[in-house]
Amino acid sequence: METKEMNDYAEKIKNNLWIENRDIHQILLLEDVEECRKNLISHTINAELAMKESDIPLILRSVCVHGFDVLKNLLSKRHEKMLGFSTLELMRKSANFDESVSDCFYAEIYHLFLAMKGNPKIYPSFFMMVKEYKFSEENPGIDRSNFLDAVYNNIEKFLNKYPSGLDFEVINKRRNNKEKILNLFGAGEDDWNDYRWHLRHLFKSMNDIENL
Structure with missing residues (x-):
């Protein structure tokens, strides 16, 4: 916006x-x-x-x-x-x-x-669907099952818009970023696993990121 x-x-x-x-x-x-x-x-x-x-x-x-x-x-x-x-x-x-x-x-x-x-x-489309859904008197159990399926599908569509940290693409991107940072500072795996090293090498401006 x-x-x-x-x-x-x-x-x-x-x-x-x-x-x-x-x-x-x-x-x-x-x-x-x-x-x-x-x-x-x-x-x-x-x-x-x-x-x-x-x-x-x-x-x-x-x-x-x-x-x-x-x-x-x-x-x-x-x-x-x-x-x-x-x-x-x-x-x-x-x-x-x-x-x-x-x-x-x-x-x-x-x-x-x-x-x-x-x-x-x-999630306006989701709640709109909930408001408009009606259960029939003849088959309320089946209607409710169909309703829950629709709810699940709607939620799944919404969640799929956002990548997971376990997606291969995200994992590779994270690995590449890690290598760039270590190369920038001439650091190694031991440094990466030390929280004190991270605190000493915080990125504090856009210039820091642009140097990667």
Whole structure:
């Protein structure tokens, strides 16, 4: 994604975050932080209960549950004490459009809320398939088997887009890179197996890599 596209996307998230989550926005604007925490946790629990009563597909349901758990943990005082940091305070700042809040935080919260709504927008084609799949009353067992086959095929296609460290091509590339590095520094196998040697020969710039 180009810089302009990234900036446009970040701006879109900022503009949409509180428009799409007005109820949470209103809670975050409460003056007292503890009242805000209490109301937001209560709102989260009620939303989770409503989700569990809905007909949302099972796989999406697990994403929702995880999203609710994440938010409840972020809002807990125990979590704040452990980290020495308050996510709630940062959320309150973002609700007031404080410019000190980073685009990354807006994106994290935006996608967390999407997950809680059952619309995580991860692997979209996969989840679209899950949403649209219906089991028949006549052959639910066979339908479920076919469904799981389709899920497997979809996941396999996705994973196959990324090379494995055990692929021969990757192994050869790794071996060649190792030889280039050892030749560059006039080093041997014993050096390569010594972590201290690696720490003394870190690449710290593009020039280092271009010298290979």
